[in-house]
Amino acid sequence: MMVVRELWREAARFPAALALSTALLVLVFFTHLAQAVAIAWAMSAVLGGHPHDVFAALALIAGTALARTLLSLAQTSAATGLGGRVRQALRRRAMAAALVPERLHDPAARAGAMRAGLGDGVDGTDAYVSKYIPAVAQVFLACPAVVAALLLLSPAAGLCAAAGIVLALLGPMAWKRMMARRGLDHWDSYEALSADLLENLRGMATLRALGDVPGTRHRLDTRSEALRRATERVMRVSLAETAVIDLAVQGGIVAAAAAALGHALTGQAPSVETYLILLLASEAFRPIRDLSRHWHAGFLGLTAVPGLAQLGAFTPERATAPDEPAAAPAGAAPRGAAPSGRAEALRVSELSFRYPGAPDDVLRGLSLTARRGSLTAIVGESGAGKSTLFDLLLGFLTPSAGRIMLDGRPVRADDIAVVSQRPVLFAGTIRDNLTLAGAPTEAEITAACRAAGILDDIHSLPRRFDTEVAEAGTNLSGGQRQRLALARALLAHRPVLLVDEPTSALDAARAAEVVTTLHRVARDRIVIMITHRPETLAGVAHVLRLDAGQLQRSAP
Numbered sequence: 001m002m003v004v005r006e007l008w009r010e011a012a013r014f015p016a017a018l019a020l021s022t023a024l025l026v027l028v029f030f031t032h033l034a035q036a037v038a039i040a041w042a043m044s045a046v047l048g049g050h051p052h053d054v055f056a057a058l059a060l061i062a063g064t065a066l067a068r069t070l071l072s073l074a075q076t077s078a079a080t081g082l083g084g085r086v087r088q089a090l091r092r093r094a095m096a097a098a099l100v101p102e103r104l105h106d107p108a109a110r111a112g113a114m115r116a117g118l119g120d121g122v123d124g125t126d127a128y129v130s131k132y133i134p135a136v137a138q139v140f141l142a143c144p145a146v147v148a149a150l151l152l153l154s155p156a157a158g159l160c161a162a163a164g165i166v167l168a169l170l171g172p173m174a175w176k177r178m179m180a181r182r183g184l185d186h187w188d189s190y191e192a193l194s195a196d197l198l199e200n201l202r203g204m205a206t207l208r209a210l211g212d213v214p215g216t217r218h219r220l221d222t223r224s225e226a227l228r229r230a231t232e233r234v235m236r237v238s239l240a241e242t243a244v245i246d247l248a249v250q251g252g253i254v255a256a257a258a259a260a261l262g263h264a265l266t267g268q269a270p271s272v273e274t275y276l277i278l279l280l281a282s283e284a285f286r287p288i289r290d291l292s293r294h295w296h297a298g299f300l301g302l303t304a305v306p307g308l309a310q311l312g313a314f315t316p317e318r319a320t321a322p323d324e325p326a327a328a329p330a331g332a333a334p335r336g337a338a339p340s341g342r343a344e345a346l347r348v349s350e351l352s353f354r355y356p357g358a359p360d361d362v363l364r365g366l367s368l369t370a371r372r373g374s375l376t377a378i379v380g381e382s383g384a385g386k387s388t389l390f391d392l393l394l395g396f397l398t399p400s401a402g403r404i405m406l407d408g409r410p411v412r413a414d415d416i417a418v419v420s421q422r423p424v425l426f427a428g429t430i431r432d433n434l435t436l437a438g439a440p441t442e443a444e445i446t447a448a449c450r451a452a453g454i455l456d457d458i459h460s461l462p463r464r465f466d467t468e469v470a471e472a473g474t475n476l477s478g479g480q481r482q483r484l485a486l487a488r489a490l491l492a493h494r495p496v497l498l499v500d501e502p503t504s505a506l507d508a509a510r511a512a513e514v515v516t517t518l519h520r521v522a523r524d525r526i527v528i529m530i531t532h533r534p535e536t537l538a539g540v541a542h543v544l545r546l547d548a549g550q551l552q553r554s555a556p
């Protein structure tokens, strides 16, 4: 028997479903016992020449078979419900822990690995929860009852069965550690293959351009081979466990049968009792055989448990609002404060930040003020800390010192909209993508798209706003994606708009249009723009130069 504590705790969160599926399983088992009694009765009636008893026994056999069918159906349904609820709870908690801004900066977080955990990892726990746990409960409830009955009928047979059961339960624990280690290896290999596959699929164009498709195939083959070896190692251990259990079960049955026959030969027991002892000796091991079967079927899925624990699937959820970022900026106001409206000034004071494990601060005592009315631009060399500053403003990172205030109060996550350098569009229609943050009216959608310079493009499409956007927006040009993201940000009606390299994917004419749009938008919002292109700075009065984490020049 193998105990995976995390999954027992999860199953115990649904006590009614767990109790029902266990109780039904035990009832199914008792139909087997009733059948054994009926068979023994029938055999003794046949040998004793009592035809009436034979018919009664046959009726009992048929009745138990029917009852077992119905109870088994109910048990399967209850167990499936239990497994489904545990999987849902695990997936919800894992998603709540995984889909947070902190993961943006977690160098160990790989999308493919996370997908494997959230998908196959969570599903892999089902066999253990829905089948193995009730089967363990069945062992502890049913086996003692059968052993007690055997002890009454034949103490020697009862003792043999008890010894076999104990051996079958404790034997596999001898290599528990090895199983855990191999299980971990297996899941690591699976996660690595999933992560590589996803990354390579996404980067196929680059790999092709670099002429590395054969190399990629070779690397994936190697990963796949590693997974095959890890799976075989795991299955070998699992099969060894099955072999030990089978040995204990068969040994126990043979010993109990020998004891029963000994009784019969020495004339200590009438024939009906001998039949019954023989049948019960076999039935005593039925729960153990069930346990072994379910373990073997679900064991590969269990290898995901450490990965799920790392993902946070077993950690109680934090009480956060659905759209609240996990890390609000230092001094952030609690949710439920006044909703965002128009704001005059965003003030950053003495802001410092260092990435975990990095030797130096990326930003050191940085102060700046951005006001509504005119565009604020931040320029600086690559690596100067511009994106880090944005992530601090957005609450994706928590500053080590300093404050970010909007009109004299701590800034909140819902004060800020952002258009990133590589905006993310989701599968769905253009309208779906524009209305992610709320339910704007048609007039608002049209106005935002016009302001972002994307309206004409949308109108030129056959299905206009109902045009499907492919995954990651691959059926739109880079500039269209960026302008769509700008329209989406405008529709969020936030008092602060952060724009990262808004013209990087645009030709000169389009870039000029977008900058004009931003100047216009800046009349009623605080707009901060990161830019590398000098031409986008034309007409920008407030240019801040970031150099190695410090501002070199700050306009008032």
Ligand SMILES: Nc1ncnc2c1ncn2[C@@H]1O[C@H](COP(=O)(O)OP(=O)(O)OP(=O)(O)O)[C@@H](O)[C@H]1O
Pocket (backbone or CB within 6 Å): 105, 106, 107, 355, 356, 358, 362, 380, 381, 382, 383, 384, 385, 386, 387, 388, 389
């Ligand atoms: N997750 C991270 N962990 C550790 N260091 C990081 C991390 N992200 C960024 N850095 C480092 O922080 C510094 C600032 O990076 P940042 O991305 O903010 O620069 P940037 O000015 O936006 O650059 P670019 O113009 O190239 O986008 C760089 O030295 C970078 O290597």
